[in-house]
Amino acid sequence: MAPPxxxxxxxxxxxxxxLCFHGDLMYEAKIMEVSVKSGQKPEDAQYRIHYKGWKASWDDWVSQDRIRKFTEDNKQLASQLEAQARMRSSGSKGGKKGIKANGSEMSSARGSEERVAGSSSFGRGPRRGRDYELENEDAFHARPSIKIFVPDILKAMLVDDWENITKNNQLVPLPHPHPVTKILEDYAAYETPKRPAGSSHVDILEETLAGLKEYFDKSLGRILLYRFERAQYAEMYKKWMSDDAEYQGKTASDTYGPEHLMRLIVSLPELVAQTNMDQQSVNRLREELVKFCTWLSKNTTEYFVSHYESPPQDYIQKAKD
Structure with missing residues (x-):
């Protein structure tokens, strides 16, 4: 129970x-005044902010949702958001196999795998013959978008993952030694103590991780698999539905690991575009995901498998049929 x-x-x-958000970026700032009205909760206080190096005319009254402690982790987050903004403005592209430099736009090359997500309906191609009105398309493109900064080491993991499965005909061993459920629990144990007990920041962390788990369970079999993995998934699904005590009642997040979780994270821009999230919620989600990816990038050797397994020839034949 949270303390009173x-x-x-x-x-x-x-x-x-x-550090204080101004738009999509965070800047060093100083709190000039604190205002708490009679009867207000402490978290409802308003703060007059002066941004370092900015004219006083930019001073602003903000809520605590826009402010972050001046810690090394948050300074690193501010630098990552700035780097991401530079990538967007320069139109820089990099990587290989269709993976762009901006992590949130990475396709993991599943487009060539006939990804089952209906994502092509979000394109900007000819509108003639579409089954929705022009106003609906305009409303869709006006929705808040999410740009996720993915550290280079995780991008490299995604590329290697694509090559191992689609080129080398290998599979991630299942059940994974470090399933998504365990990874999210470990991250919560790492991150929660850094936040004020009982605060909205803890609530947001819990909601984000619960949402990731739910999205993963619902989307794995629909949009996160390469064709070569679908037979493996079908076998695993039968085990979940069986009377086998080892697998009964388990879900995707209890069985699959970070390799597939990263595919979800880079697919989230498309998924968020289908929701009714407002811009503030999108910004908070992006911030939480950047922190999570930063933590995961520092623990890749602990959570990602070092070797993929080679299935028997009959599996390879069945997967290609």
Whole structure:
């Protein structure tokens, strides 16, 4: 149970050095004033912010949702968001096998695998013959978009994953030694102590991780698999539905690992575009995902498998039929 908050002070104080969101980026700032109205909770306080190096005319009253502690982790996040913005503005592209430099736009080359997501309906091609009105398309493209900065080491993992499966006819061994459920639990144990107990920041973390797990379970068999993996998934699904005590009641997140989780993360821009999330919620989701990816990139040797398995010849034949 969260401790009572009546006598708690606001989480940020006057003259404190912080980082503050302005648009999509975070900047170093100083809290000039703190305003808490009578009867307000501490987390509802308003803060007058002065951005370092900016004219006083840019000073702004903001809520705590826009402010972050001036920590090394948050400074790294600010740098990553700035790098991502530079990539978008320069139109820079890199990598190989159809993977763009901006992690959120990575396709993991599943387009060539006839990905079952209906994602082609989101293109900007000729509108004639489409089954929706022009206004609906305009409304879709006006929805908040999410751009996820993916560290280079995770991009490389995605490329290797694509090559191992589609070129080398190999599979991620299942059940995975480090399933998605365990990874999310480990990250929660790492990140939660960094946030004020009982605060909205803890709630947002919990909601984000629960959402990732739910999305993963629902989307794995639909959009995250390469053709070569579908027979493996069918076999695993039968085990989940069987009376085998080892697998009964298990789900995708209990069986698959970070290789497939990363495919979900780089697919999230398309998935979020189908929701009614507002821009503030999208910004918070992006921030949480960037932090998670940064943590995962520092723990790749612990969670990602070092070797893919080679299935028997009859599986290879069945997968190609």
């Amino acid at each position: 908050r009546q006598n708690q002070a606001p989480p940020f104080s006057k003259d404190e050095k912080v």
